[in-house]
Each structure stands twice: as structure tokens, then as C-alpha cells.
Amino acid sequence: MPKTDTHMTMRVVNHIRNMIETGDLQPGDRIPPEREFARKLRISRASLRTGIGYLAAMGVMDVRHGVGTFVAEGPPEIGKSSLSLLGALHGFQSWQMFEARRILESELAALAAERGREQHFASLSEEVAEMYATVDNPMDYLIHDVRFHRVIAQASGNPILAALMETITSALYDERRKTVERSRDLKESADLHREIYRAIRSRNAAEARSVMRRHLAMAQSAQEVETAAAPSGSNGQKKPRRKNEEQ
Amino acid sequence: MPKTDTHMTMRVVNHIRNMIETGDLQPGDRIPPEREFARKLRISRASLRTGIGYLAAMGVMDVRHGVGTFVAEGPPEIGKSSLSLLGALHGFQSWQMFEARRILESELAALAAERGREQHFASLSEEVAEMYATVDNPMDYLIHDVRFHRVIAQASGNPILAALMETITSALYDERRKTVERSRDLKESADLHREIYRAIRSRNAAEARSVMRRHLAMAQSAQEVETAAAPSGSNGQKKPRRKNEEQ
DNA sequence: AATCCCGCAGAGGTCCGACCACCAGAATAC
DNA sequence: GTATTCTGGTGGTCGGACCTCTGCGGGATT
Numbered sequence: 391m392p393k394t395d396t397h398m399t400m401r402v403v404n405h406i407r408n409m410i411e412t413g414d415l416q417p418g419d420r421i422p423p424e425r426e427f428a429r430k431l432r433i434s435r436a437s438l439r440t441g442i443g444y445l446a447a448m449g450v451m452d453v454r455h456g457v458g459t460f461v462a463e464g465p466p467e468i469g470k471s472s473l474s475l476l477g478a479l480h481g482f483q484s485w486q487m488f489e490a491r492r493i494l495e496s497e498l499a500a501l502a503a504e505r506g507r508e509q510h511f512a513s514l515s516e517e518v519a520e521m522y523a524t525v526d527n528p529m530d531y532l533i534h535d536v537r538f539h540r541v542i543a544q545a546s547g548n549p550i551l552a553a554l555m556e557t558i559t560s561a562l563y564d565e566r567r568k569t570v571e572r573s574r575d576l577k578e579s580a581d582l583h584r585e586i587y588r589a590i591r592s593r594n595a596a597e598a599r600s601v602m603r604r605h606l607a608m609a610q611s612a613q614e615v616e617t618a619a620a621p622s623g624s625n626g627q628k629k630p631r632r633k634n635e636e637q
Numbered sequence: 638m639p640k641t642d643t644h645m646t647m648r649v650v651n652h653i654r655n656m657i658e659t660g661d662l663q664p665g666d667r668i669p670p671e672r673e674f675a676r677k678l679r680i681s682r683a684s685l686r687t688g689i690g691y692l693a694a695m696g697v698m699d700v701r702h703g704v705g706t707f708v709a710e711g712p713p714e715i716g717k718s719s720l721s722l723l724g725a726l727h728g729f730q731s732w733q734m735f736e737a738r739r740i741l742e743s744e745l746a747a748l749a750a751e752r753g754r755e756q757h758f759a760s761l762s763e764e765v766a767e768m769y770a771t772v773d774n775p776m777d778y779l780i781h782d783v784r785f786h787r788v789i790a791q792a793s794g795n796p797i798l799a800a801l802m803e804t805i806t807s808a809l810y811d812e813r814r815k816t817v818e819r820s821r822d823l824k825e826s827a828d829l830h831r832e833i834y835r836a837i838r839s840r841n842a843a844e845a846r847s848v849m850r851r852h853l854a855m856a857q858s859a860q861e862v863e864t865a866a867a868p869s870g871s872n873g874q875k876k877p878r879r880k881n882e883e884q
Numbered sequence: 885a886a887t888c889c890c891g892c893a894g895a896g897g898t899c900c901g902a903c904c905a906c907c908a909g910a911a912t913a914c
Numbered sequence: 915g916t917a918t919t920c921t922g923g924t925g926g927t928c929g930g931a932c933c934t935c936t937g938c939g940g941g942a943t944t
Contacts, residue, residue, distance in 0.1 A: 398927070399894090400925090403925065407722060407725065410722070410725050433927085433928090435928090435930090436683070436926095436928065436929080437926085439687070440687070440927095443692075443694070444694045445648060447691045447695055448695075448716055448723075449695055449723070450719065453896070455896050455936075456894085456935035456936035457935085457937080460894060461726065468720060469715045471695070472695035472715060472716060473797075475692075475695065476696070476715065478654070478657050478658045479664060480796060482797055482856035486796065490798045493740070493744045493798065494740070501685075530641060533877075535691060549733065550736075551733075554783075557801075644897085670925085680899090681898060682899085682900090683898065684899080700925070700926095701924060702924075702926070703924055704908080704923095704924065705924065730920050777926095819900080857887085
């Protein structure tokens with residue numbers, strides 16, 4: 391992709407990329423209004439917009455109608471929405487997502503045990519408490535469940551891994567939301583989370599990794615059962631016709 | 638962000654997403670010409686283009702000037718170029734990328750040992766041979782190095798993990814290309830690759846994982862040395878907070 | 885004086901219609 | 915027969931008109 395040339399869109403992308411790399415632009419900063427910026431870059435507003443659109447699609451820019459265009463803030467997100475699209479496109483299977491998640495999160499938990507700080511432990515503890523408090527309300531439970539895992543990702547001290555995890559998790563989330571109402575063993579799930587929390591807090595990386603693995607394996611089978619019980623097959627897989635393939 | 642709402646761009650994205658999910662569109666298929674498609678969707682060509690641009694940025698569509706617009710083919714790629722951008726934006730550090738890579742690839746190697754097929758083993762063997770043949774030509778060596786790892790990803794049987802790995806790898810690749818010329822211990826590197834290959838072929842998952850870890854740890858320190866020897870610091874962190882000015 | 889509401893200004897969103905650049909295959913020239 | 919040119923179709927860029935949304939300030943209301 392190292393073509394600085396033609397393609398207005400790349401010109402815009404590279405220009406902004408430059409501004410970011412030199413520090414002229416930082417997260418939260420606002421870029422000039424489209425009309426003005428376009429004039430400054432000597433390109434049409436339309437072209438500028440395609441470039442901005444490109445960056446926005448990647449989550450690097452945040453465009454707010456009627457307000458302005460900003461450099462994305464907050465935790466980095468990688469192609470969040472794209473995974474589900476790619477999934478539909480290439481027929482990703484549910485077990486593959488779980489496998490990926492299992493690998494990422496178990497290591498994330500181990501890292502969190504090694505590097506986590508008091509503030510993270512506090513958040514984890516709080517989320518666990520909330521989970522116990524909402525075992526009878528799957529919807530609310532799910533929220534704290536997600537947050538718990540997100541805190542672990544932060545505690546790992548590796549934003550890249552955290553971003554990758556978020557990518558997978560958000561793809562699984564929609565699915566999960568549809569079936570969570572049928573969940574039964576939330577108490578058991580909460581217990582496991584508590585175990586994970588304890589392992590991390592006591593800085594026992596191996597234990598944290600192991601329990602996390604167990605938790606996700608259980609979550610996977612639970613999810614499969616709940617999905618199977620669902621009326622219409624909502625996802626998973628379809629094998630229509632493929633033409634030729636291979637690589 | 639599952640809103641069918643206004644926003645022409647989302648209308649387009651959802652429409653195409655639908656066509657993909659129902660199987661009307663498959664990898665390699667071509668969508669109608671912009672003018673025609675826009676008419677069919679009752680929107681302007683500009684809006685259609687915005688939506689297509691969005692999908693193209695995520696790697697779901699492949700737009701070819703003068704030819705047409707196609708659904709992406711080949712192995713899925715997640716926000717490939719985005720990671721380096723996000724990296725610049727959030728100050729990802731080199732060690733974080735290596736850590737992520739180490740975690741992903743070691744597990745990938747283990748999976749490959751469990752699920753790899755004869756055809757994968759053959760490719761791996763071939764790449765190893767090529768590596769030995771190019772120990773004196775870093776540039777060429779690098780090509781086979783990358784391919785070797787890619788074959789392992791394929792052999793793992795999990796396209797999601799493969800895509801995640803590709804995301805990280807491509808971000809490291811640029812960096813690598815700049816310093817590879819100074820590499821010295823390619824022979825040693827080739828030996829390690831050979832070890833990995835053997836472990837995978839003998840279906841020794843634990844060994845594959847372990848050697849891969851060792852290999853990547855070594856690659857990391859080599860990279861650090863080579864980078865340090867470089868003239869100007871190319872990455873890492875920057876703190877300037879200057880506004881105004883530009884270009 | 886404090887509050888509420890409306891309208892303005894500025895930002896992004898959509899559209900149109902013309903024209904440019906590119907690619908592939910057909911028609912033509914050698 | 916091969917090389918060259920032409921041509922039709924497709925994406926890419928342009929600019930400039932008009933719409934919609936948001937934030938905010940000033941006037942009307944209480």
C-alpha cells in the first residue's frame with residue numbers, strides 16, 4: 391500500500407497520517423471544517439470526504455454531524471463492525487470465534503495477573519459483585535460480564551491485544567444478546583468470574599489463564615445449547631454454493 | 638450500531654451486508670456499476686460511493702478502477718492498514734506488537750501441529766528450504782519468512798486467528814523491511830524455523846508452541862538491536878503537543 | 885434576575901451533472 | 915498474423931447548490 395501518489399483518498403489519508411505521526415494531531419483534536427481543509431489541500435471537498443470516510447471506517451476519525459470531525463478518542467478499536475461482515479462473507483464459524491477468544495483472553499488474564507494494578511482489581515471486584523446481584527436478570531448480567539472482561543484487557547497493559555479481543559467480543563455480543571435470556575446457570579458463571587478475579591488479584595498468572603480457559607469453554611457450550619434451542623437458525627453457518635476457492 | 642436509520646452510507650452498507658448474508662453475493666462476485674446500482678437503490682451515486690468506500694476500507698469490497706467493484710476474495714483481512722495508523726495514534730509500542738504476535742503465533746503453531754495437513758507440511762518444508770537458500774539475501778529471506786508464518790496460520794484451521802495475525806504482522810512488516818538489511822543471524826533464524834517445522838510435522842503441539850515462542854523472542858531482540866543501530870528513532874513514543882502550523 | 889425558547893451560523897450530509905482516467909476487448913492498420 | 919488504435923463501460927474527481935443537524939446566544943417570558 392505504499393503509494394503516495396494518485397488516488398486523492400490516499401493523499402488525504404497520508405496527509406492526516408502524517409499530522410498524527412508528527413503530533414500535530416492527537417486523539418480528541420478536531421480537524422478543520424471540510425470546506426476549509428479541502429481548500430488548503432487543494433482538492434475538492436468530495437475527495438476530502440472520501441478520505442475522511444476511509445479513516446472513519448477504520449475507526450481513526452470520529453465524524454459528528456453538525457459539530458465537526460475529530461481524531462478518535464478512547465480505546466482503540468480495530469475493524470469492530472468488520473468482523474461480523476467478514477464472518478458472513480467467509481463463513482466464520484462460532485467455534486472459531488470462541489477458540490480465538492479463548493486463546494486471547496486466557497493470555498490476557500495471565501498478563502493481567504502479572505501487571506494489573508490496584509485500581510483494576512477494584513473494578514473487577516465491583517463487576518463480580520454486580521454479577522451476583524443480577525443473576526436473575528440476564529440482560530444486566532451480560533453488561534457486567536462484558537465489562538469484567540474489558541477491565542482484564544485493560545489490566546493486561548497491552549492495548550493491541552485488548553483491541554483484538556474487543557473485535558472478537560463485539561462480534562459475539564450480538565449473538566449472545568439474542569440467547570442470553572435463556573441462560574440458566576448465571577450463578578455458576580459468576581462463581582467462575584470470581585475465581586478468575588481471585589487468581590488475578592493474587593497474581594497467579596497460571597491459575598488465571600487456566601480458569602479463564604475453563605470459563606470460556608463453558609460459555610461456549612452454554613451458548614451452543616442456547617442457540618440450538620432457538621427457533622430459527624440465526625447464524626452459524628450457511629454453505630450455499632461456493633464457486634471455486636483455494637489458495 | 639445496528640441502525641437501519643437514515644445515513645445513506647449505512648443504508649448502502651446494510652443493503653450489501655444483506656446481499657452477502659443471503660448468499661446473493663459471494664467472494665469474487667461483482668456488484669452492478671455505480672450508476673445503475675445507485676438508481677436501483679434510489680440514492681445518488683455519491684452516497685452509494687460513500688457506502689462502498691466504507692466497505693472497501695474494511696476490506697470487504699475490492700474496487701478496481703476501470704473494471705468494477707467486487708466482493709473481496711482470498712483470505713480475510715481485518716483492518717490491515719489500520720493498525721499502523723492506530724499505532725501512531727495511540728503510541729503502540731514495538732514490544733506490545735511482539736507480545737501480541739508471540740501469543741497468537743505460538744498458539745497458531747500448536748493448532749497447526751494438531752490440524753495441519755500434508756499439503757501444509759509440504760509448503761512449510763519448501764519455505765524452510767528457500768530460507769536456507771537465501772540466508773545471504775535478507776530481502777528475499779524475509780519474503781519466505783513471512784510466507785512460512787502465513788502457511789502456519791492457514792494450517793491452524795482458524796481463519797479468524799489467521800486474520801488477526803496478519804493484522805499485526807503487516808504492521809510489523811514495514812518496520813522490519815527497513816532494518817532487515819542489517820540482519821546477521823539469518824542462519825540461526827532458519828534453524829529455528831526448521832525446528833518449528835519439524836515440531837509441527839511430528840504433531841508435537843507443545844514443542845511447536847514452545848519453539849515458536851523462542852523464535853519470536855529472538856526475533857524481537859534482533860529487531861531491537863537492528864533498530865537501535867538505525868540512524869533516527871523510527872517509532873516508539875512522542876509527546877509533542879504543538880498546535881497550529883501544519884504540513 | 886432566572887428561565888425558556890427560537891433562530892442563526894457553522895459543521896457535516898446529500899445530490900446533481902459534467903468531465904477525467906483507466907481497462908479490456910473490438911476494430912483497424914500494418 | 916500481429917501490432918496499433920478506437921471505443922464503450924467503469925470507477926475517480928470536481929465544484930457548487932441545497933439540506934439537516936448541533937450548539938449557542940439573545941430576546942421573550944415568568
